Amino acid sequence: MTRRGIVLAGIVVLDIVHLIDHWPNEEALAFIDRTEHAAGGPPHNAGAGLLKLGADFPVTLLATAGDDAYGEIMLASARSYGLDTSRVTVIPGAVTSHTHVMSCLDTGRRTFFAQLGCNNLMNVSHLLPPEDSTAKLYYLGSPGVARGLDDSDSWRTLLSAARARGMKTCLELCPVPADTLRQHVPPCLPLCDYFVVNDYEAGSIAGIDIAPGGRLSWSAAEAACRRLLDMGVNELAGVHHPDGAVAVRRNGEVAMRPSVKVEQQEIAGSVGAGDAFYAGVLLGIHEDWPLARCLDLGNAAAATSLQSPTTSASIRPWAECLAYAEKKGLRPGP
Numbered sequence: 327m328t329r330r331g332i333v334l335a336g337i338v339v340l341d342i343v344h345l346i347d348h349w350p351n352e353e354a355l356a357f358i359d360r361t362e363h364a365a366g367g368p369p370h371n372a373g374a375g376l377l378k379l380g381a382d383f384p385v386t387l388l389a390t391a392g393d394d395a396y397g398e399i400m401l402a403s404a405r406s407y408g409l410d411t412s413r414v415t416v417i418p419g420a421v422t423s424h425t426h427v428m429s430c431l432d433t434g435r436r437t438f439f440a441q442l443g444c445n446n447l448m449n450v451s452h453l454l455p456p457e458d459s460t461a462k463l464y465y466l467g468s469p470g471v472a473r474g475l476d477d478s479d480s481w482r483t484l485l486s487a488a489r490a491r492g493m494k495t496c497l498e499l500c501p502v503p504a505d506t507l508r509q510h511v512p513p514c515l516p517l518c519d520y521f522v523v524n525d526y527e528a529g530s531i532a533g534i535d536i537a538p539g540g541r542l543s544w545s546a547a548e549a550a551c552r553r554l555l556d557m558g559v560n561e562l563a564g565v566h567h568p569d570g571a572v573a574v575r576r577n578g579e580v581a582m583r584p585s586v587k588v589e590q591q592e593i594a595g596s597v598g599a600g601d602a603f604y605a606g607v608l609l610g611i612h613e614d615w616p617l618a619r620c621l622d623l624g625n626a627a628a629a630t631s632l633q634s635p636t637t638s639a640s641i642r643p644w645a646e647c648l649a650y651a652e653k654k655g656l657r658p659g660p
Contacts, residue, residue, distance in 0.1 A: 329460050332612060333493070335464065336388075336466050337368060337468050338369055341365070341427050343429055344429065345594075369466075373407075374409060375605025379644040392422035436597050442471060442473070463496055463612060469514065481514050497515075507531055525542065534553060544570075548574060555574060562575050562576070570582065581621050582659065585656065594632065602637070
């Protein structure tokens with residue numbers, strides 16, 4: 327049987343993105359330039375990114391929502407990207423998980439204030455891959471932000487179930503405290519086939535400073551990937567950073583690709599850039615592209631995502647992303 331498609335499961339939220347003029351000190355004032363609403367969370371963002379890139383295979387979303395106004399806005403936003411929300415479970419009386427994102431216009435940095443809501447009520451039954459699914463990949467995110475799943479062995483249970491049903495597994499993370507990552511993620515790695523995360527997340531788990539002084543150390547990123555493989559990742563470990571990305575396969579193949587040069591004035595916000603990167607990599611993995619080309623598409627998708635304050639709105643079809651990257655040029659490589 328030829329497998330096609332990706333099942334994306336886990337934390338979905340409504341992102342309420344405030345573009346602010348600067349980050350204030352406590353008890354000081356900052357001004358909101360404008361506010362935008364969009365569905366977010368790693369599974370949604372990766373799924374929306376895949377569809378924006380032009381994925382021609384099934385993209386299935388498994389998640390929860392509350393039966394409130396935020397839930398209606400979130401699901402409408404998800405459907406606007408073409409995502410099938412028929413398998414999203416609406417929990418009566420629950421508050422839809424939502425995040426206030428403060429995105430600074432002067433720096434492009436963002437800070438998150440999360441109301442976990444119905445994600446704390448999520449259990450294994452909400453996220454199990456369909457028994458009849460012929461999907462190739464099962465993508466799960468994210469440990470550390472769903473108490474019901476975090477307080478049990480649910481993340482491992484879900485990854486194990488997906489593998490038992492013939493899927494390759496992918497795990498995505500959120501920028502939770504390093505101690506939380508070290509508590510929840512290592513037990514999952516032996517059940518994870520593809521593990522692609524940012525420098526902070528990889529460094530926290532592997533115990534390696536990947537970006538000393540804020541700049542990507544290509545050698546440190548490679549060492550972190552090899553450490554993650556030693557910790558149990560089955561096929562591929564990758565690290566992305568604003569300077570570029572590094573990935574290592576268990577067979578020894580290594581790829582290092584610099585990011586796209588994007589001028590500060592082009593950046594409307596960096597919310598979801600990491601998810602856009604992962605969407606590009608997922609498309610390449612699903613289509614069995616060479617590893618370096620997967621990273622190139624990830625970097626290009628992330629670059630185009632910067633042109634919108636929300637997570638996925640400005641991502642382009644994959645060929646246009648690569649053409650944009652070629653036009654803009656790349657940052658210095660290793």
